[in-house]
Amino acid sequence: MRVALVLLIGCGHEAAPPDAACTPSTLFLDREGGDYDTGPIDDALANHSVLLDGPMHLEPYPHDDATWASTVACIRRGLARLPIDVVETAPSIPHVELVFTTTYWAGSPGMTYVVPDSCVPHQLGFVFGDALPTDARACQMALVGYAQLTAGLSIGDNCNDFLDLSMDCAPEREFVDAEVDCVDALDQPTMCRCGGTTQNTFAAMAAAHPACE
Numbered sequence: 001m002r003v004a005l006v007l008l009i010g011c012g013h014e015a016a017p018p019d020a021a022c023t024p025s026t027l028f029l030d031r032e033g034g035d036y037d038t039g040p041i042d043d044a045l046a047n048h049s050v051l052l053d054g055p056m057h058l059e060p061y062p063h064d065d066a067t068w069a070s071t072v073a074c075i076r077r078g079l080a081r082l083p084i085d086v087v088e089t090a091p092s093i094p095h096v097e098l099v100f101t102t103t104y105w106a107g108s109p110g111m112t113y114v115v116p117d118s119c120v121p122h123q124l125g126f127v128f129g130d131a132l133p134t135d136a137r138a139c140q141m142a143l144v145g146y147a148q149l150t151a152g153l154s155i156g157d158n159c160n161d162f163l164d165l166s167m168d169c170a171p172e173r174e175f176v177d178a179e180v181d182c183v184d185a186l187d188q189p190t191m192c193r194c195g196g197t198t199q200n201t202f203a204a205m206a207a208a209h210p211a212c213e
Contacts, residue, residue, distance in 0.1 A: 025084045025209045026095035027146060029075065031061040031068055033101050042116070042123035044097040049124040050116055061100035062129045063138075074139035078162060078174070079146075081202075082209045096123050096149055098142050103130045113141040119152040119194040121208070136171065147175070151208040152194040153201055156180040157187065163201055177202040 028044065037055045039048030061068065076086050087095075104111035104126075112132055115125040125145040132138040143162045147153040159169035161176040166187075179200055182192035192199050 025082075025150075026091050026093060027075075027079070027084055027086045028091055028095050028097045029072060029086060029088055029100065029142070030090070030097055031088070031100045033058040033060045033099065036099070036124075044095050044123040045092075047124075049126075050122070051114060051124070051126070056105060058099060058101040058105075058126075060102075061127075062102050063132075063135070067135045067138075070135040071138045071142070074136065075142055078139065078143045081175075082205055083211045084209055094123075096125075096146065098125050098127055098145060100127045100129060100138075100142075102128065104128050112137070113145045115145045115148045117193065121152070122149045125149050137167075140173070147201065147205060148193075151201075151204040153199055153204055154182040154190075154192040154194075155184070156199060156201065157183045157189075161201055163199075175202040175205050176200070 034047065035055065035057050036047045036049055036052055038052040039046070039050065042049055063071075072086070072088065079086060103109055104114060110131050111128055113125060113127045116122045125148075127138065127142050127145065129138065132141065140162055144155075144165070147163060153163055155165055156163040158164050158176055158178070158180040159166055160173055161180055162173050163175075163180070164173075177200060179198040181189055181198055182196075184190040189197060191197060
């Protein structure tokens, strides 16, 4: 397999039947590591990931409390326009989980994050602190991974967008509400993972995380 580098809102009157579009989204940021295993599909509740070949213990995130707090605050700001609850305690409901650990287990010590290379939603991604010198970069890689896990997004060519991996962009980024070219690791135009050659990252994220009417 190739790999790629809630606000809880009401759904109407209590007596009304559940609205599938109102299902809240939860993102769990796990800095403690732990025991994970392979599975045919991702299952964040069971700690099963399609990226693993077997049982594995992952070390805790190697950065201090202040750096972690800054990273979490940055992630919350990046997702603030969307109905997503960002939590730091393992939830007992279905959720997406980003595991912050030390180093990529399959080599490539410079790898900053890894998620399944797929157009369908997944539940588990991994962020590697040993390759992330700043909390701002850790925040961006987490947001990139989350966008790929939930909305099938690709790396893009717009320095204002989280999905642009360039290091020399302006510090304040967002999910851009405009068409952006998809690019490969060499910053050359390529097909987006879900088809086409351009993507609107904000529209894709909003579609993947619908708000209640």
